[in-house]
Amino acid sequence: MWEIRQERAEDAPLVEALNAAAFGPGRYAKSAYRLREGVAQEASLAFVAVEDGVLRGSVRFWPILVGNDPALLLGPLAVQSAQRGRGIGIDLMRKGIAAAKELGHAVIILVGDEPYYARVGFTRLPPGRLKFPGPVDASRVLGLSLKQGALVTLSGTVRRPRLDEAVCAQGAGMG
Ligand SMILES: CC(C)(COP(=O)(O)OP(=O)(O)OC[C@H]1O[C@@H](n2cnc3c(N)ncnc32)[C@H](O)[C@@H]1OP(=O)(O)O)[C@@H](O)C(=O)NCCC(=O)NCCS
Secondary structure, three states: OOEEEEOOHHHHHHHHHHHHHHHOHHHHHOHHHHHHOOOOOOHHHOEEEEEOOEEEEEEEEEEEEEOOEEEEEEEEEEEOHHHOOOOHHHHHHHHHHHHHHHOOOOEEEEEOOHHHHHHHOOEEOOOOOEEOOOOOOHHHEEEEEOOOOOOOOOOEEEEOOOOOHHHHHHOOOOO
């Protein structure tokens, strides 16, 4: 059985390798990647699944703004290909969502498959309510309220809250 714990500095290269294997080079062209580029992730919300000393999966969150409201962007979420279907992905997300709630975040959004993310409570947002930097499939824009009503009032342009110089200097917001 795996253990979910917070990502540590020494996990980062393994997490990046996992994301590279799961998403391939095409990930850099995605709208979600553009929102992460040059911005540090929410370090307190990065979790890894470890089993027998092996990193099996990872979830990270990024801070974003929707209109002028702070929100979180879930992802990347990835599990080693040979370990999928065991519940690791859901377990990682549950930990991350619970921690985000505890830290007082109001809402999480993501771009992904609704049938999967519905398992942890995500629902589709009305098409056009959020405007991403670049094209996204409207049926894949999902959200989860951590505070009552937070999703109902969420609308506008999705953008980066700031640029972090240290991340810019590395040349990436990896993943
Ligand atoms: C998506 C991913 C993280 C799921 O991780 P996982 O550990 O296999 O997921 P879980 O074991 O918690 O859940 C598996 C269940 O979800 C279902 N599921 C997985 N991906 C799904 C999808 N895209 N749509 C609908 N259902 C899906 C599986 O069929 C399985 O169902 P079952 O429990 O009825 O057998 C993993 O497949 C992965 O790393 N994929 C490549 C990267 C990726 O696409 N990430 C998501 C985008 S951010």
